[in-house]
Amino acid sequence: MASSFVSGFRSLEKTALFHWKFLSSLSSGKRLLSTASRCTGKLQPTDDEIYTRTTISLLSKESSDVPFISNYSIQGFTISGDKVYGPVAILPRSLVSWNIAGLHDIHEDSLSLFHLIEPSIEILVIGTGEAYHKLTPELHKFMRLKGIALEVQDTSHACATFNYLARESRVVAAGLLPPEKVTR
Template identity: 50%
Template sequence: MAIAMSARLLQRSARGFTLFTRTTPAFSSPFQCRAHRLDPTDDELYQRTTVTIMQKEPGASLMIHNYSPTGFTIDNNKVYGPCAVLPPAILQWNVGRHEDITEESVSLFHLLEPRIELLILGTGSRVERINPKVLRLLRSKGIAVEVADTANACATFNFMISERRLVAAGLIPPVVSRALEVPEE
């Protein structure tokens, strides 16, 4: 049947096959007509498209959710002890107290590419003085430094990250406060 149909549409001529120009009412196709258009009743026009995001948005940064004397919770990752937060990485930082923050211990912050704008140092329960040589080194590398207690350092870090700034943090967990304990007799 298909052969008979194609025989009607094609006509043999001396130069090859040509399309039979006369159309028959029994065979009509919407593809032969150039004016074919989709009607609003077609399903394809009114289907809704939905998107489900399986991962975080690329470029999304780390947020510090919790801190305690044992460590930090950063994007559902438990980090024990001092840490260096270099979006998108969280590293253990070999610093126990604010006196241990030396030119060598901050070297990882000025080796980053792209260069960070601000380094936030959380020094534990209180704001502590950092060695002036360390601050001078970081400023010479074009990095601004903010020294704060760990609670304020975490808040500042989260704020700067939400503003999409290039920021890193070196955090020392706060010590356990014994101020409210009642001595036993």
């Protein structure tokens, strides 16, 4: 058993060394991994990596098409033909699973996704589920300071508002909670 552990560790060490050499060759002469971090697997950022913007596209590939919410249910949403389960953040060019459990999780940290993205959005539409629930004045002020108008509605109206604003070529995003029940 000890010999299989040692051979597994050596294999892991060789793989880490290969990746280190590969990443070093890709970085135009700059090393991405320091000599000390090779064994631990921790990346050390270089000066040009610290201040770069990060883009994300988790649930769909970036698209130049305007997203359109065609359906919603207690499970999630159908957006431009893609089914998304649970809360969703619709960004100008991508869909992201919005990691919140409910209305009580909407706060400055959960809204930071919307003001950190590029291109900057003008309006954020929040769908609060089956019924309209007010968000705190502090959240409205926080988003206003970031240059983003905050529109809070129940999910059915938030979907319609998002679709309208997106079709009007506004730079709009949405954070939507699925309703607890659907009445149509």
